[in-house]
Amino acid sequence: xxxxxxxxxxxxxxxxxxxxxxxxxxxxxxxxxxxxxxxxxxxxxxxxxxxxxxxxxxxxxxxxxxxxxxxxxxxxxxxxxxxxxxxxxxxxxxxxxxxxxxxxxxxxxxxxxxxxxxxxxxxxxxxxxxxxxxxxxxxxxxxxxxxxxxxxxxxxxxxxxxxxxxxxxxxxxxxxxxxxxxxxxxxxxxxxxxxxxxxxxxxxxxxxxxxxxxxxxxxxxxxxxxxxxxxxxxxxxxxxxxxxxxxxxxxxxxxxxxxxxxxxxxxxxxx
DNA sequence: ACTGGCTCCTGAGGGC
DNA sequence: TGCCCTCAGGAGCCAG
Numbered sequence: 288x289x290x291x292x293x294x295x296x297x298x299x300x301x302x303x304x305x306x307x308x309x310x311x312x313x314x315x316x317x318x319x320x321x322x323x324x325x326x327x328x329x330x331x332x333x334x335x336x337x338x339x340x341x342x343x344x345x346x347x348x349x350x351x352x353x354x355x356x357x358x359x360x361x362x363x364x365x366x367x368x369x370x371x372x373x374x375x376x377x378x379x380x381x382x383x384x385x386x387x388x389x390x391x392x393x394x395x396x397x398x399x400x401x402x403x404x405x406x407x408x409x410x411x412x413x414x415x416x417x418x419x420x421x422x423x424x425x426x427x428x429x430x431x432x433x434x435x436x437x438x439x440x441x442x443x444x445x446x447x448x449x450x451x452x453x454x455x456x457x458x459x460x461x462x463x464x465x466x467x468x469x470x471x472x473x474x475x476x477x478x479x480x481x482x483x484x485x486x487x488x489x490x491x492x493x494x495x496x497x498x499x500x501x502x503x504x505x506x507x508x509x510x511x512x513x514x515x516x517x518x519x520x521x522x523x524x525x526x527x528x529x530x531x532x533x534x535x536x537x538x539x540x541x542x543x544x545x546x547x548x549x550x551x552x553x554x555x556x557x558x
Numbered sequence: 559a560c561t562g563g564c565t566c567c568t569g570a571g572g573g574c
Numbered sequence: 575t576g577c578c579c580t581c582a583g584g585a586g587c588c589a590g
Contacts, residue, residue, distance in 0.1 A: 289584090290584090319567095321566070321567095321584090321585090321586090345584075345585095359584080359585090360584095361566095361567090361583085361584060361585090362567095362582075362583045362584055363567085363568080363569090363582095363583090378568085395567095396567080396568055396569070397566085397567045397568050397569080397582095397583085398566080398567055398568080399566070399567065399568095399583080399584060399585085400584095414585095414586090438559090438560090439559095439560075439561090440560080440561080441560075441561060441562085445561085445562090448584090448585095449585095450584090450585075457583080457584070458582095458583065458584085546561090546562065546563085547562085547563075547564085547583085548582095548583075549581090549582080549583090560590105561589105561590090562588105562589095562590090563587105563588090563589090563590105564586105564587085564588085564589105565585100565586090565587085565588105566584105566585100566586100567583105568582100569581105569582095570580105570581090570582090571579105571580090571581090572578105572579085572580085572581105573577105573578090573579085573580105574576105574577095574578095
């Protein structure tokens with residue numbers, strides 16, 4: 288699933304192939320993504336140079352001479368660098384052709400992703416405007432989590448998956464980060480101490496950083512810019528491990544649904 | 559201001 | 575072998 292580490296892995300893989308290159312064309316085979324790919328996308332970006340490839344939360348931002356492309360991988364999307372002549376496979380919805388002969392290929396079986404263009408500063412775009420801090424930047428801290436959680440009754444797991452609280456924490460990493468710091472996923476967000484939020488912030492940071500170092504988590508679909516899977520799956524401690532022994536205490540891992548999401552935790556280690 | 563539920567989509571996997 | 579059902583999930587949207 289593309290969460291922050293997968294998007295960052297993609298960004299790092301793409302950057303050396305795309306930065307400073309000119310876009311020579313766009314091929315839209317199927318523009319029916321979460322929001323339709325703009326009809327005139329080719330006109331908007333053709334001939335422009337890619338100045339930088341950035342990430343904000345789970346959004347990839349491709350800054351052009353004029354305007355920016357905003358991409359989201361949804362839950363099954365990937366962006367790969369392939370030869371511009373290579374034949375498209377099923378669900379290869381969009382190609383962005385580069386002057387080098389390579390192309391950036393957007394593949395997304397479930398079509399929950401998007402590919403948009405904006406003339407304005409991307410941070411002011413309506414999809415990005417309300418986003419919370421980046422978990423790997425210094426402005427994200429336990430103090431921030433503590434401050435914005437006061438009075439909130441929702442489970443802490445839902446709370447940290449809210450992109451207005453902190454960006455990039457999806458279901459897999461929410462489960463893993465809570466296990467790592469020993470907080471029960473169902474505990475009310477407003478009833479956790481400042482001290483424990485300090486541990487949670489550090490836990491989120493570590494979990495995401497570790498996953499980036501492993502190239503992200505591949506459950507089914509995710510591949511990086513070169514088409515390789517990520518290896519963080521092999522070190523998941525609770526996600527998908529219902530009934531298996533906790534790596535810390537040996538107690539069987541619990542799995543249940545919380546707010547439409549599969550939730551995993553150790554009933555002994557997490558309080 | 560929050561919270562929970564619904565929704566989009568496709569492919570995998572299980573049961574029979 | 576094949577069909578049908580359920581599930582997975584990011585995040586916008588809406589109603590309460």
